[in-house]
Amino acid sequence: MLESPQPVRVVGGPPPGAATLESRGVHAWFGERLVLEDVSLAMSAHEVTALIGPSGCGKSTFLRILNRMHELVPSASLAGEVLLDGRDIYADGTRAQQARLRIGMVFQKPNPFPAMSIRDNVLAGLKLAGVKCADKDALVEQSLERAGLWREVRDRLNSPGGALSGGQQQRLCIARSLAVQPNVLLMDEPCSALDPTSTRRIEQTIVEISDEVTVVIVTHNMQQAQRVSHHCAFFLAGENEPGRVVEQGSTEQIFGSPADSRTHDYVNGRFG
Numbered sequence: 001m002l003e004s005p006q007p008v009r010v011v012g013g014p015p016p017g018a019a020t021l022e023s024r025g026v027h028a029w030f031g032e033r034l035v036l037e038d039v040s041l042a043m044s045a046h047e048v049t050a051l052i053g054p055s056g057c058g059k060s061t062f063l064r065i066l067n068r069m070h071e072l073v074p075s076a077s078l079a080g081e082v083l084l085d086g087r088d089i090y091a092d093g094t095r096a097q098q099a100r101l102r103i104g105m106v107f108q109k110p111n112p113f114p115a116m117s118i119r120d121n122v123l124a125g126l127k128l129a130g131v132k133c134a135d136k137d138a139l140v141e142q143s144l145e146r147a148g149l150w151r152e153v154r155d156r157l158n159s160p161g162g163a164l165s166g167g168q169q170q171r172l173c174i175a176r177s178l179a180v181q182p183n184v185l186l187m188d189e190p191c192s193a194l195d196p197t198s199t200r201r202i203e204q205t206i207v208e209i210s211d212e213v214t215v216v217i218v219t220h221n222m223q224q225a226q227r228v229s230h231h232c233a234f235f236l237a238g239e240n241e242p243g244r245v246v247e248q249g250s251t252e253q254i255f256g257s258p259a260d261s262r263t264h265d266y267v268n269g270r271f272g
Protein backbone atom coordinates (compact mmCIF):
# COMPACT_ATOMS: atom_id res chain seq x y z
CA MET A 1 0.00 0.00 0.00
CA LEU A 2 1.30 3.46 -0.83
CA GLU A 3 1.98 5.64 2.20
CA SER A 4 0.56 9.14 2.02
CA PRO A 5 3.39 11.72 1.84
CA GLN A 6 4.38 13.59 4.98
CA PRO A 7 2.72 17.01 5.08
CA VAL A 8 5.03 19.85 4.10
CA ARG A 9 5.44 22.40 6.91
CA VAL A 10 6.32 26.06 6.62
CA VAL A 11 8.69 27.89 8.96
CA GLY A 12 7.70 31.11 10.68
CA GLY A 13 4.00 30.50 10.07
CA PRO A 14 1.12 29.79 12.46
CA PRO A 15 1.28 26.91 14.94
CA PRO A 16 -0.07 23.82 13.14
CA GLY A 17 -3.71 22.75 13.13
CA ALA A 18 -7.22 24.09 13.23
CA ALA A 19 -8.03 26.58 16.01
CA THR A 20 -11.17 27.55 17.87
CA LEU A 21 -12.38 31.08 17.23
CA GLU A 22 -14.83 32.76 19.58
CA SER A 23 -16.38 36.20 19.53
CA ARG A 24 -17.61 37.66 22.80
CA GLY A 25 -19.90 40.67 22.95
CA VAL A 26 -18.80 42.03 19.56
CA HIS A 27 -20.30 45.37 18.54
CA ALA A 28 -19.35 47.21 15.34
CA TRP A 29 -19.82 50.75 14.12
CA PHE A 30 -19.28 52.67 10.91
CA GLY A 31 -18.90 56.22 12.14
CA GLU A 32 -21.72 56.77 14.65
CA ARG A 33 -23.86 53.99 13.25
CA LEU A 34 -24.04 50.74 15.21
CA VAL A 35 -24.32 47.93 12.64
CA LEU A 36 -23.69 44.86 14.83
CA GLU A 37 -24.77 44.33 18.42
CA ASP A 38 -23.49 41.89 20.99
CA VAL A 39 -22.44 39.00 18.80
CA SER A 40 -21.11 36.07 20.82
CA LEU A 41 -20.37 33.02 18.75
CA ALA A 42 -18.11 30.00 19.18
CA MET A 43 -16.64 28.59 15.99
CA SER A 44 -15.22 25.19 16.87
CA ALA A 45 -11.96 23.82 15.55
CA HIS A 46 -12.32 21.46 12.58
CA GLU A 47 -15.89 22.58 11.98
CA VAL A 48 -17.51 24.67 9.28
CA THR A 49 -19.66 27.48 10.66
CA ALA A 50 -22.07 29.18 8.24
CA LEU A 51 -23.19 32.78 8.79
CA ILE A 52 -26.60 33.22 7.22
CA GLY A 53 -29.13 36.04 7.06
CA PRO A 54 -30.58 38.69 4.75
CA SER A 55 -28.54 41.36 3.02
CA GLY A 56 -27.21 44.15 5.22
CA CYS A 57 -27.46 42.38 8.58
CA GLY A 58 -23.71 42.52 9.20
CA LYS A 59 -22.39 39.08 8.20
CA SER A 60 -19.45 40.42 6.16
CA THR A 61 -18.69 43.02 8.79
CA PHE A 62 -18.58 40.29 11.41
CA LEU A 63 -16.34 38.13 9.18
CA ARG A 64 -13.94 41.03 8.68
CA ILE A 65 -13.81 41.60 12.43
CA LEU A 66 -12.66 38.01 12.82
CA ASN A 67 -9.34 38.72 11.12
CA ARG A 68 -8.89 42.41 11.88
CA MET A 69 -9.90 43.67 8.45
CA HIS A 70 -12.72 45.82 9.81
CA GLU A 71 -10.17 48.30 11.13
CA LEU A 72 -8.96 48.96 7.56
CA VAL A 73 -12.10 51.09 7.01
CA PRO A 74 -11.26 54.57 8.35
CA SER A 75 -14.65 55.21 10.02
CA ALA A 76 -14.91 51.71 11.52
CA SER A 77 -14.72 50.85 15.21
CA LEU A 78 -15.65 47.89 17.40
CA ALA A 79 -16.02 46.60 20.93
CA GLY A 80 -15.74 43.09 22.33
CA GLU A 81 -13.26 40.27 22.05
CA VAL A 82 -12.25 37.74 19.41
CA LEU A 83 -10.45 34.80 20.95
CA LEU A 84 -8.24 32.59 18.82
CA ASP A 85 -7.56 29.46 20.86
CA GLY A 86 -8.39 31.56 23.93
CA ARG A 87 -6.25 34.62 23.11
CA ASP A 88 -7.82 37.94 22.10
CA ILE A 89 -6.56 38.98 18.66
CA TYR A 90 -7.35 42.58 19.69
CA ALA A 91 -5.29 42.47 22.90
CA ASP A 92 -2.71 45.23 23.33
CA GLY A 93 0.50 44.35 21.54
CA THR A 94 -1.14 41.85 19.13
CA ARG A 95 -0.38 42.77 15.55
CA ALA A 96 -3.09 42.72 12.90
CA GLN A 97 -0.72 41.11 10.41
CA GLN A 98 -0.08 38.21 12.79
CA ALA A 99 -3.82 37.66 13.23
CA ARG A 100 -4.35 37.74 9.45
CA LEU A 101 -1.61 35.18 8.96
CA ARG A 102 -3.39 32.75 11.29
CA ILE A 103 -6.88 33.63 10.05
CA GLY A 104 -6.94 33.69 6.25
CA MET A 105 -9.69 35.10 4.03
CA VAL A 106 -11.14 34.11 0.67
CA PHE A 107 -13.31 36.75 -0.99
CA GLN A 108 -16.48 36.72 -3.06
CA LYS A 109 -14.67 37.48 -6.30
CA PRO A 110 -11.60 35.38 -7.07
CA ASN A 111 -8.56 37.67 -6.85
CA PRO A 112 -5.45 35.84 -8.06
CA PHE A 113 -2.58 37.93 -9.43
CA PRO A 114 -3.57 37.52 -13.11
CA ALA A 115 -0.15 37.91 -14.73
CA MET A 116 1.68 35.83 -12.12
CA SER A 117 2.16 32.10 -12.73
CA ILE A 118 -0.08 29.58 -10.98
CA ARG A 119 2.93 28.39 -8.95
CA ASP A 120 3.89 31.91 -7.85
CA ASN A 121 0.26 32.71 -6.99
CA VAL A 122 0.26 29.80 -4.54
CA LEU A 123 3.49 31.07 -2.97
CA ALA A 124 2.50 34.77 -2.98
CA GLY A 125 1.13 34.76 0.57
CA LEU A 126 4.37 33.28 1.94
CA LYS A 127 6.49 36.07 0.53
CA LEU A 128 4.17 38.74 1.94
CA ALA A 129 4.13 37.11 5.40
CA GLY A 130 7.85 36.35 5.52
CA VAL A 131 7.10 32.63 5.92
CA LYS A 132 9.68 30.17 4.56
CA CYS A 133 9.47 26.66 3.17
CA ALA A 134 12.40 24.37 2.36
CA ASP A 135 10.55 22.53 -0.41
CA LYS A 136 8.43 25.01 -2.32
CA ASP A 137 7.52 22.59 -5.09
CA ALA A 138 6.11 20.14 -2.56
CA LEU A 139 4.21 22.96 -0.83
CA VAL A 140 2.73 24.11 -4.16
CA GLU A 141 1.58 20.56 -4.89
CA GLN A 142 0.18 20.04 -1.40
CA SER A 143 -1.71 23.34 -1.38
CA LEU A 144 -3.17 22.82 -4.85
CA GLU A 145 -4.06 19.23 -3.97
CA ARG A 146 -5.89 20.37 -0.83
CA ALA A 147 -7.71 23.06 -2.78
CA GLY A 148 -8.78 20.40 -5.29
CA LEU A 149 -6.93 21.98 -8.22
CA TRP A 150 -3.70 19.98 -8.57
CA ARG A 151 -4.84 17.52 -11.23
CA GLU A 152 -6.15 20.31 -13.45
CA VAL A 153 -3.04 22.48 -13.35
CA ARG A 154 -0.04 20.24 -12.61
CA ASP A 155 1.12 20.38 -16.25
CA ARG A 156 0.89 24.16 -16.49
CA LEU A 157 2.17 25.58 -13.24
CA ASN A 158 4.00 28.34 -15.13
CA SER A 159 0.87 29.57 -16.94
CA PRO A 160 -0.66 32.79 -15.66
CA GLY A 161 -3.29 32.55 -12.91
CA GLY A 162 -5.54 34.82 -14.95
CA ALA A 163 -5.84 32.16 -17.67
CA LEU A 164 -7.85 29.84 -15.40
CA SER A 165 -11.66 29.67 -15.26
CA GLY A 166 -13.48 31.54 -12.48
CA GLY A 167 -13.96 28.39 -10.41
CA GLN A 168 -10.33 27.38 -10.88
CA GLN A 169 -9.21 30.91 -9.92
CA GLN A 170 -11.22 30.64 -6.70
CA ARG A 171 -9.58 27.29 -5.89
CA LEU A 172 -6.21 28.92 -6.68
CA CYS A 173 -7.04 31.62 -4.10
CA ILE A 174 -7.94 28.89 -1.60
CA ALA A 175 -4.59 27.19 -2.35
CA ARG A 176 -2.80 30.54 -1.80
CA SER A 177 -4.53 30.92 1.57
CA LEU A 178 -3.80 27.32 2.58
CA ALA A 179 -0.10 27.62 1.63
CA VAL A 180 0.66 29.73 4.73
CA GLN A 181 -1.12 27.01 6.76
CA PRO A 182 -3.62 29.17 8.63
CA ASN A 183 -5.59 27.91 11.63
CA VAL A 184 -8.86 29.42 10.38
CA LEU A 185 -10.14 30.21 6.89
CA LEU A 186 -12.86 32.83 6.45
CA MET A 187 -14.88 32.71 3.22
CA ASP A 188 -17.15 35.56 2.17
CA GLU A 189 -19.68 34.16 -0.30
CA PRO A 190 -16.91 32.28 -2.13
CA CYS A 191 -19.23 30.76 -4.74
CA SER A 192 -21.53 33.65 -5.54
CA ALA A 193 -19.65 34.49 -8.75
CA LEU A 194 -19.45 30.86 -9.89
CA ASP A 195 -21.51 28.41 -11.94
CA PRO A 196 -23.18 25.40 -10.24
CA THR A 197 -20.44 22.92 -11.23
CA SER A 198 -17.64 25.13 -9.86
CA THR A 199 -19.76 25.79 -6.78
CA ARG A 200 -20.07 22.09 -6.04
CA ARG A 201 -16.33 21.66 -6.55
CA ILE A 202 -15.57 24.43 -4.03
CA GLU A 203 -18.09 22.97 -1.58
CA GLN A 204 -16.26 19.65 -1.84
CA THR A 205 -13.00 21.49 -1.13
CA ILE A 206 -14.54 23.18 1.94
CA VAL A 207 -15.64 19.83 3.35
CA GLU A 208 -12.19 18.33 2.69
CA ILE A 209 -10.12 21.14 4.22
CA SER A 210 -12.23 21.35 7.37
CA ASP A 211 -10.24 18.58 9.01
CA GLU A 212 -7.16 20.77 9.00
CA VAL A 213 -8.55 24.30 9.23
CA THR A 214 -11.58 25.83 10.93
CA VAL A 215 -13.86 27.34 8.29
CA VAL A 216 -16.31 30.24 8.68
CA ILE A 217 -18.38 30.92 5.57
CA VAL A 218 -20.90 33.62 4.71
CA THR A 219 -23.49 32.29 2.31
CA HIS A 220 -26.88 33.29 0.94
CA ASN A 221 -27.38 29.81 -0.42
CA MET A 222 -29.35 27.76 2.09
CA GLN A 223 -28.65 24.48 0.31
CA GLN A 224 -24.97 25.30 0.46
CA ALA A 225 -25.13 26.05 4.19
CA GLN A 226 -26.78 22.66 4.71
CA ARG A 227 -24.29 20.84 2.49
CA VAL A 228 -21.08 22.22 3.97
CA SER A 229 -21.64 23.44 7.52
CA HIS A 230 -21.83 21.80 10.93
CA HIS A 231 -22.97 24.92 12.77
CA CYS A 232 -25.03 27.94 11.68
CA ALA A 233 -25.59 31.43 13.03
CA PHE A 234 -28.62 33.36 11.77
CA PHE A 235 -28.08 37.14 11.67
CA LEU A 236 -30.94 39.61 11.37
CA ALA A 237 -31.28 43.40 11.54
CA GLY A 238 -34.60 45.14 12.15
CA GLU A 239 -35.31 48.37 10.27
CA ASN A 240 -32.80 51.01 11.41
CA GLU A 241 -31.45 48.55 13.93
CA PRO A 242 -28.10 46.81 14.17
CA GLY A 243 -27.64 43.20 13.16
CA ARG A 244 -27.80 40.55 15.88
CA VAL A 245 -27.56 36.80 16.03
CA VAL A 246 -31.15 35.64 16.42
CA GLU A 247 -30.28 31.98 16.71
CA GLN A 248 -27.29 29.69 16.47
CA GLY A 249 -26.93 25.95 16.70
CA SER A 250 -26.12 22.81 14.76
CA THR A 251 -27.02 23.04 11.08
CA GLU A 252 -29.40 20.15 11.58
CA GLN A 253 -31.25 22.03 14.33
CA ILE A 254 -31.31 25.40 12.55
CA PHE A 255 -32.82 23.86 9.42
CA GLY A 256 -34.78 21.01 11.02
CA SER A 257 -36.23 22.50 14.19
CA PRO A 258 -35.40 26.20 14.58
CA ALA A 259 -36.44 27.69 17.91
CA ASP A 260 -37.24 31.16 16.54
CA SER A 261 -40.03 31.70 14.00
CA ARG A 262 -37.87 34.25 12.13
CA THR A 263 -35.18 31.60 11.61
CA HIS A 264 -37.84 29.19 10.40
CA ASP A 265 -39.20 31.74 7.92
CA TYR A 266 -35.74 32.67 6.65
CA VAL A 267 -34.39 29.15 6.11
CA ASN A 268 -37.64 28.25 4.35
CA GLY A 269 -37.27 31.15 1.93
CA ARG A 270 -40.18 33.22 3.27
CA PHE A 271 -38.04 36.39 3.29
CA GLY A 272 -34.53 37.65 2.56
Ligand SMILES: Nc1ncnc2c1ncn2[C@@H]1O[C@H](COP(=O)(O)OP(=O)(O)OP(=O)(O)O)[C@@H](O)[C@H]1O
Residues within 6 Å of the ligand: 030, 035, 053, 054, 055, 056, 057, 058, 059, 060, 061, 062, 073
Ligand atom coordinates in the same frame (compact mmCIF):
# COMPACT_ATOMS: atom_id res chain seq x y z
N1 LIG B 1 -17.51 50.55 4.57
C1 LIG B 1 -18.71 50.81 5.09
N2 LIG B 1 -19.04 52.06 5.46
C2 LIG B 1 -20.26 52.32 6.00
N3 LIG B 1 -21.22 51.40 6.19
C3 LIG B 1 -20.95 50.15 5.84
C4 LIG B 1 -19.69 49.77 5.26
N4 LIG B 1 -19.71 48.43 5.01
C5 LIG B 1 -20.93 47.99 5.40
N5 LIG B 1 -21.67 49.01 5.89
C6 LIG B 1 -23.04 48.92 6.43
O1 LIG B 1 -23.04 47.98 7.50
C7 LIG B 1 -24.21 47.18 7.47
C8 LIG B 1 -23.81 45.71 7.42
O2 LIG B 1 -23.21 45.45 6.14
P1 LIG B 1 -22.59 44.04 5.76
O3 LIG B 1 -21.96 44.16 4.41
O4 LIG B 1 -21.74 43.57 6.87
O5 LIG B 1 -23.90 43.14 5.69
P2 LIG B 1 -24.09 41.69 5.04
O6 LIG B 1 -25.04 40.97 5.93
O7 LIG B 1 -22.77 41.06 4.80
O8 LIG B 1 -24.78 42.05 3.66
P3 LIG B 1 -24.69 41.26 2.26
O9 LIG B 1 -25.30 39.91 2.52
O10 LIG B 1 -25.50 42.10 1.34
O11 LIG B 1 -23.24 41.17 1.86
C9 LIG B 1 -25.03 47.62 6.26
O12 LIG B 1 -26.02 48.49 6.69
C10 LIG B 1 -24.00 48.35 5.39
O13 LIG B 1 -24.62 49.36 4.66
